[in-house]
Amino acid sequence: MSINFFNEDVSVGKISKRKLKSWVQFAIKREGFECGELNYIFCSDNYLLQINREYLSHDYFTDIITFNYVENKLISGDIFISIDRIKENASEYKVSFENELQRVIIHGVLHLLGFDDQDDASQEVMTRKENEYLDEFSKF
Numbered sequence: 001m002s003i004n005f006f007n008e009d010v011s012v013g014k015i016s017k018r019k020l021k022s023w024v025q026f027a028i029k030r031e032g033f034e035c036g037e038l039n040y041i042f043c044s045d046n047y048l049l050q051i052n053r054e055y056l057s058h059d060y061f062t063d064i065i066t067f068n069y070v071e072n073k074l075i076s077g078d079i080f081i082s083i084d085r086i087k088e089n090a091s092e093y094k095v096s097f098e099n100e101l102q103r104v105i106i107h108g109v110l111h112l113l114g115f116d117d118q119d120d121a122s123q124e125v126m127t128r129k130e131n132e133y134l135d136e137f138s139k140f
């Protein structure tokens with residue numbers, strides 16, 4: 001079981017990795033799964049755009065791309081997060097950078113847990129779960 005954080009071509013600033021790890025592990029356990037190896041890779045818009053083009057054949061910016069390596073109830077994956085998108089979304093939604101980063105971090109985990117956001121109904125469930133876990137973050 002390990003949760004790792006990497007910076008590819010950006011600086012995230014000071015974040016509490018210990019707190020984030022405990023929180024992510026809590027969410028995984030609460031959903032009835034076990035934590036395998038999770039890698040969070042913080043990067044720029046351009047870096048994530050290249051991944052989007054190369055692996056998903058999409059030609060647009062996004063805040064997150066999740067590569068799922070889940071086996072049964074063992075959650076593993078690589079989660080790429082654009083810090084540029086996080087900053088822009090935080091400004092747009094009038095929330096702090098930290099809050100938006102936490103939302104996207106848990107969003108990636110929720111995808112690995114089997115949650116989807118491809119239609120309005122599933123997006124509503126995903127947002128409700130994100131909010132549920134964001135409310136728990138202060139306890140860690």
